[in-house]
Amino acid sequence: MPGFVTRFAPSPTGRLHKGHAWSALLGHRLAQNAGGQWLLRIEDIDPTRCKPDFEAGILEDLAWLGLDWPRPVRRQSDHLADYAAVVDTLRQRGLLYRCFRTRKALLDAIGDAPHGRAEAACPGPHPADEEAVMLEQGLPFAWRLSLDRARAELGDDAWNDLSFVEEGSGPNGETGRIPARPETAGDVILARKDAGTAYHLAVTHDDALQGVTHVIRGEDLFEATHIQVLIQALMNWPRPVYHHHRLLTGPDGRRYAKRDRSVTLAELRAGGMTAEALRAELGF
Template sequence: MTFVTRFAPSPTGRLHKGHAFSALTAWTAAHEAGGRFILRIEDIDPTRCRPEFEAAILEDLGWLGLDWAQPVRRQSAHLADYAAVVADLEARGLLYRCFRTRKEILDAIGDAPHGPAEAVRPGPHPAGEEVRLLAEGRAFAWRLSLERARESLGEAAWNALSFREEGVGPAGESGLIRARPETAGDVVLARKDAGSAYHVAVTHDDALQGVSHVVRGEDLFEATHIQVLIQTLMGWPTPVYRHHRLLTGEDGRRFAKRDNAVTLAQLRADGVTPEALRAELGF
């Protein structure tokens, strides 16, 4: 089996050291295995993704000395592919419309007698209410029904959901791990006005591009559980996962765009060389 992995940033800001560490980890793994390194631009959110940030990603990764297979897949050019996945799951009765707002769901969590874990599965609206809300033109999300997915797979297949972790999860998880999609609840897979969600696009593209190993930060470890379920429902292979530690600053907090982490562009402007940064990151 050819080793294929990917780095899949969203162009919502400039790359920082944490991105560099993740990209170098995946790129190094691919080269050490004699495999392929893919760059994918995950830009399905039109409200936050911008072309100038995509151009900056290419510039920053090139400055770091990375190369990647061509062409680069931009998810915004393939929305119909993801919509087809959602349509397939909906036709099989595995999705339901949810008209509840985020506030309504949070309020329900607070009122739930058995705690938050049970409240993240709001379930379908009564038939009459759904017809009324549709007639009113209310916005809705398509949620994956874990109950229906479990019935569709059967108990044996549901209990066999698993993935192999070659890295280490946030709680030290490694080896063969039983997938627990119930921890994610009935996740949103699409919205009426915003197309497909992350879980659909990422699993579709990993299967399409033949990704054999997903190398990414441990902050995405929990997402693996629901992604394994989607892969199984769609008949796609489950890659091997290799989650890595998150890079943190002097304050112990992980680098993040929202915290205005120092960007690679700023480091470059300050005279930092790619060789120096790679050495600092352990490469």
């Protein structure tokens, strides 16, 4: 296994845009400079938004950029049993609880929540009698990680020592050794009713499984690192070095994003742009 392993891990919920290209090229360059390995992983655990056509488009766009990667590509939807096993382990250790509250219910309570987070608005486990009734009714639920139980298992000293190394920078310039503060995220969902897993669990599991030593991603995911460090500690998984990079913005100053229907690489290609021209524009 190379001493430097990173990954580009898009979700096939749309076509790639310039921001994706910049992130992929940066990770690939850093891996090459270190004599390491650049992996592609398809994070497709959302069954309603992820589409095979978008996955095929991702592969097409990356190949057009001149990138290559080891095969086979790990597709998360093919490995749901792996994540279910982790959920079962955490559940048996008493670290998870069932949450029947809908996202709308939590968002309705967001005005009273610190940090404006839906997770922070979650008041914790349901009373036992209330939970029993909802289970009998067959209502859907998610599994949430109890921060109180996690802290009790780790102990205060280990909890206070949680940290990660940041080689890039967070949105406020955070760099170096960063104290992890998972409490800012609240009791996050680790298994959703529709997929049997959720982002934080799947991504930390796969980083450990694939021997990822360096996580290179946008600064918009900097805050996610705090809860992921906790999961790594609870599961005794290795902790990668993190490199959060700036987000590429368009002429209007807004960052490129799928939800804003940013111009895609496919559209640029159809308009006559070459991969060489785009790489040069992006500084590669």
